[in-house]
Amino acid sequence: MIAQQKEELSQLHARGMHLCNKLRSFNRIGRMRVQKARELTAEHRSRLDDQTLEQQNLLYELSHINKEIARCEEFKSKDEQLELVSLEDFYANAPPELTDPNITENDPHRLHLFQLDWELMQREKLHDDCKALQTEISDLKKQIVRRRKRLRSLRPKLKQVVKSTDPVRRYIESQFDDTNNFSQSINNPSIAKLPDPLYVLYSLVLAYQQCDGRHITCQIDSKEDSSTNNTTNDTNSDGTYTNGDLQYQSLLRQHPLHVKVTLILSPDHTSELIFSYLTQLNIVTVQGKLSGLKGQQSQTLTSTLLHNLLDDNDNGQLSPNPTTDFLFQQQGKSAPIFSDAIGGYPYHWIQQLCKCQMVPLQRQELVTDCSEIIKRLTQRMRARIALDRILINLEKNEMPLLAEGNETTTILNSSLRRSINNLTTLRSWREISFDDINKYEYMQILINENLIDSITTSIYECKFQSLSQDDNNKIVLYAHIFIPANYPQARSIILLKLLLPTNGNKTIERTRANSENIKILERSLMLDIVYSPMTSIGSSLSDPSQHFxxxxxxxxxxxxxxxxxIDAESDLTCTSRRRQTLLSRLVD
Structure with a gap:
């Protein structure tokens, strides 16, 4: 029993020791786990502290970056105040390395930087140019100082020269009697009242008169009632105004002052040019008069006196100001056809001479110098005087006189003149109208080709008749002569019509349409007369009488x-080659 108890006690003791060891093992394991948990907790705490610190740093850095962003956004750069060139100019003028479309089209910032680089390059170039100009200015200032010193040193010498030339100056002044008249023209109080175009004209003519003005005078005249001089009150049957109402008159009203230029051509011939200014239309008109003409048809010569002075398209009937049509259309009327009755002709050369800014581009190259215009006017007047002398003889059915020594006088005295068997005489000379020639078919070529102008061309009919004893066999030659306004710079055109009598009191009509001989004679009249034309405006002729x-x-x-x-057309046995040779004797 006791042994059994001891054995049980030993078993319990062994079991207790086993349990104690096991408990000690569990205690050690627990301590180890607690230690590991503490270490893990410390590690996580350290990591958390690091992350917290890093978070605080990031938050601070974020705040700093936000402040920098706000500062950058609020920053005002000086390049924003610069006026950069446009993108079109930048792409057109900048070098290729700054205008690469692969970079600039996708990156506006790079584009702006490239624009700033280009602006810097341009400003550096301008800065260099400015330095060069400043250097040039300083050099010019030094030259001015040197020349000013030289001029100051010349002043005493010039005074001495002027003092020594006083006798010569007094002698020259005594030789010119018109010095006082010229000074009166300069000191005329009416000059200040002239409109600008007439003032320019008056100044130019006075300057020409001072240089070479013994044959020209210039003065200012006034019109007391200019508004009633240039238009008339025409009314219809119902009493309404046609072109004389107040509004129409106001558009055509002239300035009270006008400039009168007188050209003294000879003791018996003077020319007056009256220049007027239409204030509403802003144009200058001129009325030309040539006194001393004795021919019955002198009115025709004066009506186209100033037409086509510089070119063939200036007859002065239409206003050169483009606004004229608009102003008259506002009044419900058409622009007038200018004439002497309205107040004169507004030629283009007058507007150019008076500096009215309405000159077409195709006329800007024409000569409009005052001295050259006066020389051209003088030549036109002298040509009209010479033409008047010719017409006086023709109106009397007499052959005109020729200047001695010219080409036609040589023909008259040649053997050709003495070999002519059929004598002719001038039977009639008369002026005809443009409508009279429309009935002739052989003249339609001139009308269709615009070789004659119905406004500026004077048309005459000349009749020659052969001196035959038999009145029924008299041969008649009609010559239609077209004299342009710019004669003799442009030659007269002559068309012929020959009437040949036949048996039975009938006549055969020969014109250029059915006769080669007439064509040859017309060509001889146009081309085979040799004279020395003017090469430029104002140049003198070798033989002026031959020209006029x-x-x-x-x-x-x-x-x-x-x-x-007559010989060529009447000789039926003569071949065409022989007829042409017969008329070609004129050319030889």
Whole structure:
């Protein structure tokens, strides 16, 4: 029993020791786990502290970056104040390395930087140019100082020269009697009242008069009632105004002052040019008069006195100001056709001379110098005087006189003149209208080709007749002569019509349409008269009388060629080659 108890006690003791060991093992394991948990907790705490510190640092850095962003956004750069060139100019002028589209189109910031680089390059270049100009200015200032010193040193010498030339100056002043008149023209109080275009004209003519003005005078005249001088009150049958109402008159009203230029051509011939200014239309008109003409048809010569002075398209009937049509359309009327009755002709050369800014581009190259215009006017007047002398003889059915020594006089004295068997005489000379020539078919070529102007061309009919004893066999030659306004710079055109009598009191009509001989004679009248034309405005002629008697030479050549034409047309056995040779003797 006791042994059994001891054995049980030993078993319990062994079991207790086993349990104690096991408990000690569990205690050690628990301590180890607690230690590991503490270490893990410390590690996580350390990591949490590091992350918390890093978070605080990041938050601080974020706050700093936000402040920097706000500061950058609020920053005002100086490049924003610069006025950069446009993108079109930048792409057109900048170098290729700054205008690469692969970079600039996708990156506006790079584009702006490139623009700033280009602006810097341009400003550096301008800065260099400015330095060069400043250097040049400083050099010029030094030259000015040197020359000013030289001029100051010349002043005593100039005074001495002026003092020594006083006797010569007094002698020259005593030789000119019109010095006082010229000074009165300069000191005329009416000059200040002239409109600008007339003032320019008056100044130019006075300057020309001072240089070479013994044959020209210029003065200012006034019109007391200019509003009633240039238009008339025409009314219809119902009493309404046609072109004389107040509004129409106000558009055509002239300035009270006008400039009168007088050209003294000879003791018997003077020309007056009256320049007026239409204030509403802003144009200058001119009325030309030539006194001393004695021909019955002198009115025709003066009506186209100033037409086509510089070119063939300036007849002065239409206003050169483009606004004229608009102003009259506002009044429900059409623009007027200018004439002497309205107040003169507004030629283009007058507007250019008076500096009215309405000159077409195609006319800007024409000569409009005052001295050259006056020389051209003088030549036109002298040509009209010479033409008047020719017309006086023709109106009396007499052959015109020629200047001695010209080409036609040589023909008259040649053996050709003495070999003519059929004599001719001038029977009539008369002026005809433009409507009279429309009935002739052979003249339609001139009308269709616009070779003659119905406004500026004077048309005459000249009749030659052969001196035959038999009245029924008299041959008649009609010459239609077209004299342009710019004669003799432009030659007269002559068309012929020959009437040949036949048996039975019938006549055969020959014109350029059915006769080669007439064509040859017309060509001889136009081209084979040799004279020295003017090469430029104002240049002198080698033989002025030969130039102005061009029409007389054509009439004489026609009188000489008429018998040759009769021989060529009447000789039926003569071949065409022989007829042409017969008329070609005129050319030789």
């Amino acid at each position: 008697t061009l029409l007389a030479q054509q009439i004489w050549r026609l009188s000489i060629g008429f018998p040759l034409l």
